[in-house]
């Protein structure tokens with residue numbers, strides 16, 4: 001019974017950690033980059049990495065997830081963000097780093 005309770009508690013802690021990860025990812029993103037005010041990217045907020053308001057990731061979010069997994073961490077850092085700057089996640093011909101500088105969406109090919 002004690003072991004079961006421990007497992008349950010651990011499960012809940014892990015689950016809440018995963019849900020809470022997203023806003024802190026956004027905080028790291030905004031402190032790493034000076035996103036042009038009122039740009040598409042500035043207005044996108046969570047949608048910089050997610051599809052709309054869902055937990056599904058867009059191509060840019062998926063590339064970040066892959067780096068997190070390769071680095072075996074759950075913590076978003078400026079270093080992790082910089083590792084995908086030279087990629088063109090949404091394949092629109094503009095690199096992620098350039099899109100972020102311009103304020104367009106690195107995970108949406110219709111925005112460049």
Ligand SMILES: [Ca+2]
Pocket residue numbers: 090092094099104105106107108109110111112
């Ligand atoms: Ca784009």
